[in-house]
Amino acid sequence: MTSLYSFFSQGGLLAQSHPQYEFRQGQLEMAKAVEEALRERKHLLVEAGTGTGKTLAYLIPALKSGKRVVISTGTKNLQEQLFFKDVAFLQTLFEKPLSVCYMKGRNNYLCRQKLYDAEREPVLHGLEEVREYQLIRDWEKTTQMGDRIELAVLPERSTLWPRLDARSEMCAGQKCPQFDRCFITEMHRRAVESDVIIVNHHLFFADLAMRDQAFGALLPDYGAVIFDEAHEIEDIAGQYFGMSVSNYQVQHLIRDVADVSRQKLFASPEIDRALIDLGDRNEQFFALFPHEGRNAFSNHRRFLEQHGESYAELTLSLEYLCARLEVTANAVEYTLPLVRRARLIQQGLRFWVEEADNKFVYWTDRRQRGVHLQAVPIDLSQTLSARLFDRVPSVILTSATLTVAGTFDYTQTRLGLPQVRTLRVDSQYDFARQVLFYVPPQLPDPRSNLFTERAAREVQGILEASGGRAFVLFTSYQQMRAVYDRLKDELDFPLLLHGDAPRSALLEAFRNQRGAVLFGTSSFWQGVDVQGEQLSCVIIDRLPFAVPSDPVIAARAQNVRESGGDPFRDYQIPQAALTLKQGFGRLIRSTTDRGVLALLDNRITKQAYGKIFRDSLPPYRFTDKLGDVQDFFDV
Ligand code: SF4
Incomplete structure (x- = not known):
């Protein structure tokens, strides 16, 4: 197999194929460290100063490793750059076809079932949406991926797309008639067949947080993960190992139950009454948090003494809606996702109001009409140790900003990585x-x-x-x-x-x-x-x-x-x-x-x-x- 040196050296493969390529000692050092960590199943922290060429320094060892490696980037844009630019370029240097795919959040993909439903039902508002619908419908016939990035002509702020995308709230899963040709099913299939899977931190931690749950993982099993822009992971991981519930979630649930029950002909006076009741309880409960901005919340017991009734009414109202949906036997593929959402809201509320877990920090965040009740682990290091570093044989973290005054101590402490290999590669710039x-x-x-x-x-x-x-x-x-x-x-x-x-x-x-x-x-x-x-x-x-x-x-x-x-x-x-x-x-x-x-x-x-x-x-x-x-x- 081609050695790293043949890629990175002066006059090597990269230099021969890329007119602007300059040999960088630091890049070769980083590539060697990544290769070693992957081979020896070790964790590694690399601070790579700007201009090091760190992307190729981890991508080439990952492609050569023979393991399934997940690469997690800070943003969707970086994911696209990696896949469409860097991997496409590297393909010209490898003899075998590279087995690489990317996975994004579900809202980037089209839901075929919603598109077909929209054909039959009046969901379009205005000429702009009619034009967008035609664009999407024509594209659906030819696209392999169903990723909206391919539809460059669709406006960034399309109002139609969010109603046709494949987000899970409205997905019937295996009960959906389109399941076998669904773009999400396809995305998972590609991932199972790939050696390198490119994701972003949000998708990675959403998967990690769900791996133990019944709904299962998004990602197939993997032997290593490489985080680019690794300085962001503490904050992002916190969101997925924490909890968030809002009045908007309840409002959106009410809207979707009303829409779907009409479209799929299972609307009933009982369901309508349940929705009205839930809307009222939602408003009453979230009005208990009137202060703008982020405010700490710590006295759970007093809150329950004072407002236990409003809380109980809201959860009962959700329970009643679930019961009404569950007795609607003839549309289970549509009611199931709605019931699942109502239960998740209930769980979130219960955790936030009743649990008072002292390992979490709780707060409210009100932005005008939106009220979010949130909780994240105070110390992510234990969670990351147990769920990530103890479980995945090799975790490689890289960024241009991991050291403070020349040491990795702060990053290691925050992430729970006391013993780990480290490498600092100075920037190429003078x-x-x-x-x-x-x-x-x-x-x-x-x-x-x-x-x-x-x-x-x-x-x-x-x-x-x-x-x-x-x-x-x-x-x-x-x-x-x-x-x-x-x-x-x-x-x-x-x-x-x-x-x-x-x-x-x-x-x-x-x-x-x-x-x-x-x-x-x-x-x-x-x-x-x-x-x-x-x-x-x-x-x-x-x-x-x-x-x-x-x-x-x-x-x-x-x-x-x-x-x-x-x-x-x-x-x-x-x-x-x-x-x-x-x-x-x-x-x-x-x-x-x-x-x-x-x-x-x-x-x-x-x-x-x-x-x-x-x-x-x-x-x-x-x-x-x-x-x-x-x-x-x-x-
Ligand atoms: S399986 Fe879900 S996302 Fe896929 S087409 Fe069906 S409803 Fe849409």
Whole structure:
């Protein structure tokens, strides 16, 4: 079999087939470490700096390993890039056909049964939907995958697609007449036949959390998993090992029971009454949580004493609906998924209201009319140890941001991986030459009232020096808005504001408008790739400490304290250092990029803990003078 060296070496297979390929020692080292971990059934953490070429460094060993390997990426876009670009390219270097597939969430695939039902029933609203329906119907006849990504002409915000997709809530499973030719069945079949399966973290953890349950797994058995963008997995895993129930879930259930019972002719006055009753109970119960935003919830006993009746009425109402649906014998393939949903809501409510499990943090999250009751494990490390690391022989985690001040300790502790092989591969970029890191020394502390105005003036000065071409990133929406409002009439650059348009549209506008400046919050801190001069400056308002009063952060900090640690040193600082590293990672995306990183929070130079942040960043050239920024851009 072709060795790794033949792929990665100077003049090797990659260099011969790819005109832009450059030999990178770090990439070869990483590939060797991945190959070894797969062969020896070991876990591995690899921090691969930007430009390492980490995708090929794990993909080639995975393809050569002879095991079934799951590769999990941070987003659907990365999944597509991996499958359609990297795997397609590698196929030209392997003699045998590569056995690779991808799996996405069910809502990406068409449900054939719903499409056929829609032919007979009046579900289309307006001419736009009629046009979309025709597009989907024609495509359904030829598509092999049923993945909407193939239908590029279907608008991103199609209102019809969510009513025709294959999400499980309305799926009759094996009782469906289309089951054998269903795109979801096909997706599972392909996965069973593949050596490498590309998923995203959401699908991976949804599967992991369900593996022990009766409904079974989404993924076939596998011998190894490789996580790209592995810094995200603690948060994402939490969502799947936790619980969430909302008034919207109940409302959607009511809507779907009403629609399906009419379409499938099992509507009855009893079911209608059950739905009206459930709607009332739903409203009454969720009105008990009137406070906007995220609020901790801890006193379960008192809640039950005060509001036990509302809670009992809601669960009884769900029970009654299930009973009505279950006696509808002639439409079991349609009532079954509805009953299953009602039971899941009941289970969620019971867990949230009654269980008071002290290993979980509970909170409410109200956004205008939506109320979500949520719970996640406080400490994911034990869950991940038991469910992932003890079970899968080889787990490989890679990202550009896994170390804090040069060590993996924080990541290992958070994930429950005390003994593990580690590797750090430095970035290919010459940061000391390509980047100037600017921290204005005279600004007030970001917690002071004077900060916003002074920060706005500083941003103005930096943007004038850089000629726009910048991301200005904030830790809060409020602060972003306050600075933007102060500058919007004073800056002579095209300004883009997070929230004014979908993220992808903002990014496209940023790429296409000369000198554009984008004001953004958290979602622009990672996974955004703008190469070249158009992004020449990244300004960050403050050290990105998570809000300490947030229920999840507070519970996790408390847990660190109870385990004998110092929450600030052992949790908040490392977490913020990794986020800062992510934010700054937006700037340099190739060896020819150059630019300025500005941090308006001089605690990084004035406070003792600032050293941890500085030691976590690559070796940038540092300045505290705006004049140097000007000179940098004048060159
Ligand atoms: S099995 Fe489920 S998803 Fe597939 S076509 Fe039937 S109802 Fe739709």
